[in-house]
Amino acid sequence: MPELPEVEVTRLSFAPAIAGAKVLDVRVGLPLRWPLGCEPGALLGRQVLQVRRRGKYLLIDLSTGLLLVHLGMSGSLRFGPPGLPAGKHDHFDLLTDRGLLRLHDPRRFGAVVYADSEQHAVAQKLLGHLGVEPLGDGFSAQMFADGLKKRQAPVKQVLLAGELVVGVGNIYASEALFLACIRPTTRSSRISKPRAARLHRAICDVLAQAVAQGGSSLRDFSNAQGQNGYFQLQANVYDRTGQACRVCAAPIKRLVQGQRSTFYCPLCQKP
DNA sequence: CCATATACCTGGCAGC
């Protein structure tokens, strides 16, 4: 479910409400992708200072240390009144004096990890290699073009790897490449500067638009208040195999790259 | 160092 826009929409939907809250209780359910890394009880009494985002991670700053939250493939966060009984797939609760933050994650690819600081080993292992923020100042067409030039892998996989630019997941990678008219299989290093600039623009546009529309995502996304996205962003290619391209009417094709589905228009997108 | 495969886990769906 969650690529950068969904994570950002989640953050925006509860960060103001939880800032300043005091941790009253912590409950862990079934194991998630990584262990919490501290005794749950050790967090009691700490204050939530703010919630930031790095790529697809949420960073919940505490008066001492921070929690790194990742939603994996199927995770979602809710922040609401306490007292609701935990369901089968609710695997982490942070009860505060301002409400209950709850991670719901059927597949358990998500995680909540405690770190003493962002520089700490655990945090660095997860965040240290991440590329630039696509919605931040560091993401220029110039650096993006330079980064693409240095890599040999197909451009789709360079985007997904998140070491050049973070937050572009499987859906938005296909969508951005469509908007830029670039085949997902094109070798990254062979993308000309003008085409790199076009892809840069497409990534910025598609992500910013998805955030603005409340985390578009094509299926069942809802923010931490339980509200759905507006579903205004309709996919041009993702999950549209065999359907007509909205631009040229050619049938959309599907292929597999690195064990992930990729969708593209064989006419609009050039190698 | 690089590129590709594997592992983690549950649920929804198409096809029989």
Added chain:
DNA sequence: TGCTGCCAGGTATATG
């Protein structure tokens, strides 16, 4: 109805 196989928004880690 129920079974089987495939597919799913991610990413650290192992392997070549």
